[in-house]
Amino acid sequence: MTRFAGMQTMLTRVLLLVVLLLATAVSRADPLETYTPAPENLAARQWFQDAKFGVFLHWGLYSELGGAGKMGIAEWIMNDAQIPARHYERLAKFFNPTSFDADAWARTFKVAGARYVVITAKHHEGFAMFASKVSPYNVVDATPFKRDPLAELAAACRKQGIKLFFYYSQLDWHHPDYFPQGTTGHGAERPAGGDWDRYIDYENAQLRELLTQYGPIGGIWFDGWWDQKDTALRNRWRLAETYGLIHSLQPAAMIGNNHHQPPFVGEDFQMFERDLPGENSMGFNSATVSRLPLEMAETMNGSWGFNLIDDQFKSVRTLVRSMVSAAGRNANFLLNTGPLPNGELQPENVKTLGEIGRWLQQYGESVYGTRGGPVTPRPWGVTTRSGNRVYVHVLDWPDTQLFIPLKQPIRSARLLRDGRAVAVRKRPDGLELTIPAPAADEWDRVIRLDLLEGKGG
Numbered sequence: 001m002t003r004f005a006g007m008q009t010m011l012t013r014v015l016l017l018v019v020l021l022l023a024t025a026v027s028r029a030d031p032l033e034t035y036t037p038a039p040e041n042l043a044a045r046q047w048f049q050d051a052k053f054g055v056f057l058h059w060g061l062y063s064e065l066g067g068a069g070k071m072g073i074a075e076w077i078m079n080d081a082q083i084p085a086r087h088y089e090r091l092a093k094f095f096n097p098t099s100f101d102a103d104a105w106a107r108t109f110k111v112a113g114a115r116y117v118v119i120t121a122k123h124h125e126g127f128a129m130f131a132s133k134v135s136p137y138n139v140v141d142a143t144p145f146k147r148d149p150l151a152e153l154a155a156a157c158r159k160q161g162i163k164l165f166f167y168y169s170q171l172d173w174h175h176p177d178y179f180p181q182g183t184t185g186h187g188a189e190r191p192a193g194g195d196w197d198r199y200i201d202y203e204n205a206q207l208r209e210l211l212t213q214y215g216p217i218g219g220i221w222f223d224g225w226w227d228q229k230d231t232a233l234r235n236r237w238r239l240a241e242t243y244g245l246i247h248s249l250q251p252a253a254m255i256g257n258n259h260h261q262p263p264f265v266g267e268d269f270q271m272f273e274r275d276l277p278g279e280n281s282m283g284f285n286s287a288t289v290s291r292l293p294l295e296m297a298e299t300m301n302g303s304w305g306f307n308l309i310d311d312q313f314k315s316v317r318t319l320v321r322s323m324v325s326a327a328g329r330n331a332n333f334l335l336n337t338g339p340l341p342n343g344e345l346q347p348e349n350v351k352t353l354g355e356i357g358r359w360l361q362q363y364g365e366s367v368y369g370t371r372g373g374p375v376t377p378r379p380w381g382v383t384t385r386s387g388n389r390v391y392v393h394v395l396d397w398p399d400t401q402l403f404i405p406l407k408q409p410i411r412s413a414r415l416l417r418d419g420r421a422v423a424v425r426k427r428p429d430g431l432e433l434t435i436p437a438p439a440a441d442e443w444d445r446v447i448r449l450d451l452l453e454g455k456g457g
Contacts, residue, residue: 035243035266040252044218045268048254049293050369051115051163052327053360055353056297056336058167058304059149060123061091063341066308074305074338078125078173082187085174088125092142100149100343106156108345112353113360115368116163118221118334121150121210123167123305124185126174131213134205137174149343154214163218165254166210168203170237171224175199182227200238204245211249219254219268220246226259226284239264256295262288269293276322277329294331298322300349306338313348316355317443323356323367324393324444328382330372359443363416366391366446375404381444388453391416394435394445405430409452416446 037045058075067074078088109117122128128138130150140148150166157164172178173185179194207220225237243266246253254268263270270277270292275285277294300319301310323333335356337349360367366384373383373390380402381395392404407430413422415436423434438445 035247037268038247038251041247041254041268044252044254045293047163048116048218048269048332049330049371052332052367052370053112053114053323053356054116054118054165054295054332054334055109055112055114056167056304056334057117057119057339058123058306058336059339060120060129060305061088061095061125061127062123063306063339064091064095066306066341067303067310074303074307074310075120075123075125079184079187084187084189085126086189088174088188089137089142092127092137092139093144095139095143095341096145097149097339097341097343098145099340100145100147100152102149102152102156103159105153105345106160106162108350108353109157109162110160112357113364114162114335114353116165116218117153117157118165118167118218119150119153121166121168122172122206124169124171124173124224126169126172128206130210132206132209134202134209150210150214154217158215164214165218165221166214167221167223168207168210169224170203170222171227172199172203175202177202184227196236197238200242204238204242207242207245208249211246211253216250217253219256221271222255222257222259225257229259229261239266243267254293258297260284260286262286263290263292267292269295271295271297271334272331273297274299276325277331289329294326294329295334296322296326296331297334297336299336300352304336304338306340306346313352316352316359319352320356320359320443321395324384324395325377325382327367327370327384328372328377328393363444363446366393366416366448374408375406388451390449390451392433392447392449394438394447395443397435397445400434400436402433402435403427403430404433406449411450411452413447413449416448417442422447 060075062075062077065077067077073080121130128135130138131140131148132138136142140146154164173188176191177194177199179196243255246255255266256269256271257267258271258273270290272285274282276296277289278287280287301313303310319335326333337345339345370384370386373385375383380397381393384391394402413424413433414420415422425432433447435445
């Protein structure tokens with residue numbers, strides 16, 4: 001072989017190697033980076049932003065224990081009390097919520113003014129609250145109840161025009177293939193080994209069931225990714241595959257992940273756990289507020305699941321003001337209740353939901369279908385907006401004069417409560433409103449400003 005021929009052969013090999021490397025890089029590219037929401041998904045996002053209010057339900061085997069005592073708190077009791085999985089499984093033999101009435105639940109949510117519901121299909125305990133052929137560790141096969149509450153709730157919600165979302169925990173304290181273990185669930189005494197990919201296959205198989213057995217759903221509300229966030233990045237979780245599965249089976253279904261990080265590509269809304277968007281009083285929420293639809297999830301007391309000794313229920317006033325504060329930040333309000341182990345909703349929570357519903361009957365137009373208003377949140381309150389109407393929500397303001405930096409010309413200003421006119425003085429830098437003192441039951445003084453047509457800015 002001549003020297004020229006040898007150099008030509010070497011060059012050919014180098015070129016082939018470069019092509020191979022490029023092909024490998026392309027094949028390893030994260031499919032999530034190329035995610036484009038389907039038209040159905042974009043429409044669902046708009047619906048979600050219009051909905052503004054949903055009910056969250058934490059219900060599972062943990063409800064039987066009620067989180068009582070110093071060793072455990074509600075849905076985390078398996079972890080907090082260090083209960084081995086083989087012992088925790090015994091709870092399934094006693095789970096028999098014969099008082100469960102899906103239609104009664106749905107009627108309660110309808111009266112409350114909720115537009116959607118999120119329920120725990122599987123929490124960190126690993127127990128499926130639905131009929132799953134993937135594992136016998138489910139409410140139909142492992143309990144004397146022998147019914148699928150999610151199927152009944154899906155039918156009841158459809159009857160009431162309420163969308164149903166499924167919460168699904170990526171973390172699992174029961175499954176032997178959830179290995180290596182993350183930061184929680186070490187008292188479960190699971191085997192010191194397992195096949196992670198087999199666990200993800202199990203997860204995706206259950207998600208396929210949730211997306212094919214219950215008709216159109218609103219979406220999937222993920223939680224638990226944070227358990228492995230330091231050692232297992234999203235390629236390990238195979239999120240591209242999981243998110244792709246959801247979007248392919250139900251293009252309109254929205255994906256949210258309570259991972260406390262800025263949203264990953266492929267997710268359709270961002271949630272904040274017990275914090276308003278951008279705030280982090282809990283110590284784990286992301287400070288990043290994305291352009292995706294937003295949601296604040298909040299509890300009625302201090303617990304998500306039923307807690308036998310937690311009577312520290314928030315007042316209706318507090319919860320309504322949280323809802324309004326969320327709306328003023330362009331976010332939904334997802335309010336949680338932990339059903340009793342017998343299948344009933346907590347009576348205290350039913351009463352609260354009814355009172356919220358009555359408030360929304362009077363003030364709902366300032367919340368439903370709105371977006372965050374033209375005046376950013378202030379110490380006195382927030383604004384919301386729908387078309388050429390701006391709603392000024394005065395939550396904390398002792399004076400009768402309130403200045404807002406809104407320069408658009410307005411046609412009228414009235415109290416939403418009773419239609420009384422509100423005096424307005426124009427200033428070069430905005431408007432000064434003369435507002436009456438609040439009534440005793442007026443948790444939010446709402447002033448509706450009708451802007452001049454075509455002057456909405």
